[in-house]
Amino acid sequence: MPTTIKQPKQSARFMQGNEAIAEGALAAGIGFFAAYPITPANEISEAMARELPARGAVFIQMEDEIASMAAVIGASLGGLKAATATSGPGFSLMQEQIGYAVATEIPSVVIDVQRAGPSTGQPTFGAQGDVMQARWGTHGDHPIIVLSPSSVSECFALTVRAFNLAEKYRTPVILLADEVVGHMRERVSEFPVMEVVSRARPEVHPEWYFPYDNDLGDVPPLAAFGDGYRYHVTGLFHDKSGFPTQRIDEIDPWFERLFHKIEGNTDDIVEVSEEGTREAEIVLVSYGAAARSARHAMKMAAADGKRVGLLKLKTLWPLPEDRIKELARSAKGFIVVEMNRGQVRLDIERLAAGRAAVEGVHRFDGEMISPTSVLKAIEEF
Amino acid sequence: MSYRHDVRLAGEGGQGVVTGGLVLAEAAAVYEGKNVVMTQTYAPQQRGGSARAEIIVSDAEIDYPKVLEADVLLALNQEAFDRYHHQVKRNGVIIVESAHVGGEYSGHIKVLKVPLEEVSCHVAGTSQSANFVALGVVSEISDIVSASALRAALRARLPQQVRQMNLKALNAGVLLGRNMKRT
Known part of the structure; x- marks a missing residue:
């Protein structure tokens, strides 16, 4: 040997x-x-x-x-x-x-x-x-x-x-x-070197620090316990210092900021990958393991001359709402491929709002969705 | 034209289909530089229950990571054969453990009945290396992975105390496979 x-x-x-x-x-x-x-x-x-x-x-x-x-x-x-x-x-x-x-x-x-x-x-x-x-x-x-x-x-x-x-x-x-x-x-192969982000820390004097100061933009700096900054943390609605409050004029701006920091930064947060969606008649929407079945089926359909694209959601929430609305105008419809009974499909239906048809390929018994079952849905669309 | 080889190893928990699958997959991926995806399915308990490993080897990007139709099916028990022999390509091969898989098969797919455990006992002193006897056979009767890559992956993956016995089993499988090709 x-x-x-x-x-x-x-x-x-x-x-x-x-x-x-x-x-x-x-x-x-x-x-x-x-x-x-x-x-x-x-x-x-x-x-x-x-x-x-x-x-x-x-x-x-x-x-x-x-x-x-x-x-x-x-x-x-x-x-x-x-x-x-x-x-x-x-x-x-x-x-x-x-x-x-x-x-x-x-x-x-x-x-x-x-x-x-x-x-x-x-x-x-x-x-x-x-x-x-x-x-x-x-x-x-x-x-x-x-x-x-x-x-x-x-x-x-x-x-x-x-x-x-x-x-x-x-x-x-x-x-x-x-x-x-x-x-x-x-x-x-080797993983890429990626940018690493760490939270903003306060630079103000501890006496002037407010961990929930709504006037400091979407995300106020966060002090670490032990750094010399004393503040209060509670799950109750709180004021800028972190203590409970029932004042509407303190709660509303906080709630506004809590949502705005995510919903106002979707350009930064939402990540998708798209293939062939621009010319697609049918857009497959998928994520996670199911996206592999969808992509396999997309290639099989392309070999048959069908115009099928894939919108893969790397960020699942928030959804790329604007993009889905655009695709609802340019494509005939969506097929949502997911290993559940249609949890994302419901939102795609909401966003398509009747402008494009929405179908789903769903399986939830523990096995993967086969590419042929996606292909069948494409052919029957 | 790109290729896609689908390999399914199936048996029961404890027969080493996942370990065997891992060595086969690593051999092709790390030592031959091919695109490889491996998934496994097993029952929650450590022994018993059905177990399977599925390996896709390709020169192209692999999307669907499960076996579509197998080029090679290894069935270490009757249940595995009964369940999966329908999902094999026309020119594919089924390798069965002859001690556990019986009955007459009248289909058109090539079935190799091999006394894997007996060979394992003979060369390694235990029936537990039957999975590696099978891998040796696979390396000879298909062009999925070479025996030398399998040896390298086995050495890198398995703990030292079981390395030699499994290498012996693998080498015995290679010889068996070589003889099968001749006949």
């Missing part, structure tokens, strides 16, 4: 989505990670447990997901970039704390590697059933940012982006992955 050892091809790595998420967190400068074990997100925690202590950062396995998210909020208030990772059942438990982070404007990253549900469902099977939960899982009117990767390299890039957006806009950001993408392995 030959004994020569083959050398790996230059810098190519064969890597899992969850591992790439962990690398993204490290590249973004994570300082604290707390989680409770759950399939299919465990590889992220394993990597964090391995990597963080060696870098002087903190990994904690908490007693449950409620505590995990609470710990993330505390660590972030202490000045660290902080994240947790879970799947559907744990994501449900985190909702109250996510709302707290929205209201108190504490940067945090929540990674949900979706599995088939509801309840404990199918731990080792993929699904995209948490899309609306990511948008509306916590109570009360609130804005939120949700990102959805569909490849191993996007797992890396969108994780870095999740941290950047969380820091920039003082908000929780949800990275909504799924079992297929989280467990899938792909060949990747």
